[in-house]
Amino acid sequence: MAQETRTTCPYCGVGCGVLVRVDDDGRTSVSGDPDHPANFGRLCSKGSALAETLGDDGRIHHPEIGGRQADWDEALDLVAGTFAQTIAEHGPEAVAFYLSGQLLTEDYYVANKLMKGFIGAANIDTNSRLCMASSVAGHRRAFGADTVPGNYEDIELADLVVIVGSNMAWCHPVLYQRLAAAKAARPEMAVVVIDPRRTATSDIADLHLSVRADGDVALFNGLLAHLHDNGWTDLAFVAEHTEGFEAALTEARRLGPTELAEITGLLPQEIAALYERFAGAEKVVTLFSQGVNQSSSGSDKVNAIINCHLLTGRIGRPGMGPLSLTGQPNAMGGREVGGLANMLAAHMNLDNAADRDRVGRFWAAPSLADRPGLKAVDLFEAVADGRVKALWIMATNPVVSMPDADRVRAAIAACPFVVVSDIQRDTDTARLAHVLLPSLGWSEKSGTVTNSERRISRQRAFRAGPGEARADWWQFAEVGRRMGFGDAFAYAGPHQVFAEHAGLSGFENGGARDFDISAHAGIDAASYERLKPFQWPQPADGPSPDGGSRFFADGRFYHPDGRARFVAAKGEAERRTNWGFPFVLNTGRIRDQWHTMTRTGKSPRLSAHLAEPFAEIHPADARACGIDDADLVEIESAEGGRVIVRALLTDRQARCNLFVPMHWTGETSALARVNALFPGRVDAVSGQPALKHTAVRLRRHDSAVHGFLVSSEKPEGVDTDYWALARTEHGWRLELAGSEPAEGWEDWLRRVAGLSSQTDTIGYYDRTGTRMAAFEGTRLVAALYVGEGPVAVSRPWAADQLGQSFADPHRRADVVAGRPGKGGSDKGAIVCACASVGINDIRAAIASGCQSVAAVGETTAAGTNCGSCRPEIRRILESMMMQAAE
């Protein structure tokens, strides 16, 4: 009998429900859960490809100590003993946990309890610091609690949706598709996108404002003044439910129109267009994400946005309010358990004595932390200077994701004791571990996650983990037990952790705190198994505000006086560029990859759309630097650090701005860990690093040779200046550039592709380059193409030939040539990852008469699943139609 499981996607904060089906023969397929209120059956390209990421390759199967296999008892005794000894010798501040928004709430809860309640320090921070900390700080300043007021339905009900600093079409695709569908059904709905780049999200925008980096506070301060001066103020709401408006308005008025235009980089008429739309639409939702949060003024940006909603009383009612889009699947769950260095559990505050007392009593904690711990950047500073001597990193890859990433790598490498719990062995961080612990991954672990609209959903296991892999909460509980705190960590399963978490949320609450799910306190295993997605709050002893779906419609906030706060946000934006470093560097995600690609990188389909690290450059800037499309370029920052990536010229990029994605690591590229270019500059309030704005210079990177390799085996020992590795259906593909290897290309190929002595190679070598193919019997196992410039090869076609039999010598010659022979076809670079449709297929459909994105979809299936590729199909269509008209 096929087995079906309802679970939740492990990627972005939309939190889509996933239906997993495992057939009798073990084949696994996924589809969107039609009953899940986040996605109603939709999945994006990443969610759709989840079944392709379940492979065992690269997984850690057993605990390891110093590179040798160990059993759990030995490894956990070592971890507990070393942490206890370090605390005894140097105090509790000498140890730290660095965790992840990928963790389940239950994992987070146990880690937070161990560190803050029993170790007695608050040195527990997570990669959510890189993601959501400014939103948390902004919410707490404005509302008195980290409360997301609205929900996803508001986006569909709004008359105006303002999207600030978010390429939602790629980073929160299913929610974007909900917005796009609502706009298609109600064309009078307006969408404004505020982003330096014209991204795929701008595709449905009525107005795109290419704001200068960090010009957002000034833009929303100007809006606040405009709304006030033109009578768009809800005076009763402001008077009865808020404080601090005069100070915020005074600050907002400090910048005149000239300064506003200068700081935002926008024309007065563009600014006026936004202001008029915002003033004139009652139902306004402002969505914001990393372009707001990852800034040295991130908290002020959040408050500048919230100020405008408070002034107009547009909060907590259907179709209106600020809505922060969480980057990670469980950033919100981490916030609920207080999994950041400056928070306590269940939305209580570390700096509040009554809260500390309450949590301490609930946990029966012997030594509750009494002050905030180190936030991520400071934490790794403390590792670097030796204050932190024992560090446990779980489910995250700070050697890639932290700013100043080279310094972070050096700090971890020098730390006396590093524990890494992960699922993959070869991450840049796992390589530095003294103790490596095998964790369960998505599909194997069980618990809950909370999405951007406060909806808690179950992630359910549907298969066993490899080897001795164990749950993350269990690892912390076992270390807690071994440190002498057994009674407090005697959980029989994740349901008991959740039951306790729910109990704490309602403990002495009485409506004083927003986060209350005490309706689930004491939940048993069977009910936990059946738990349906629900939005918090769900208190045990009373109704939720507005049925639990919205906060603040009643004007009651969580500051002691019940009023919200306007915050006087500073409008000036730092200018970081100078004559030596004239470009603003921005980073972010691409459509089909997630974080450092440890899971999505396993999917050939997801690796096919953009298979190399790249920099988006405006064509005029590229011309000025002597750079052509597809050249390699070097980018260096003022603070040090260098990457080599491929140039992608596009007028969707703003002048003097560059964009480089964040996904490539030391595992997948030679030199493309882009966060190594960013200094550890943070927002002073939230401690969130500014990962969207640093000053860099740009130049072409010249190489004597360029090449492309496909190989059945994973290439090892690649030593060229530039390389980038990606998975394909039958092996791997590698772009490379550098100099001729001393050993010659054939020996290089044999070494890198791991070819046996039985492998035959054929090829040709001339002044322009080398092309060779390697066969085991008649089966193609590798092919290499090298030339003085970028080599002409039909890359997807060449990759598809791996593993095929080539008895016919003519067909072997096609492989050496790197393109299909007569009668063959080449779909070209993949545009639609869901249906694996290439650009050549799309062009052919358009040439044969398809005149709309829908028509292309009917002919090729491209864009008919998640819809994330529709903007790209539209651009291809427009460009071909324009060419035809010329």
Ligand code: SF4
């Ligand atoms: S939008 Fe995509 S990545 Fe995000 S939760 Fe849904 S399926 Fe997963």
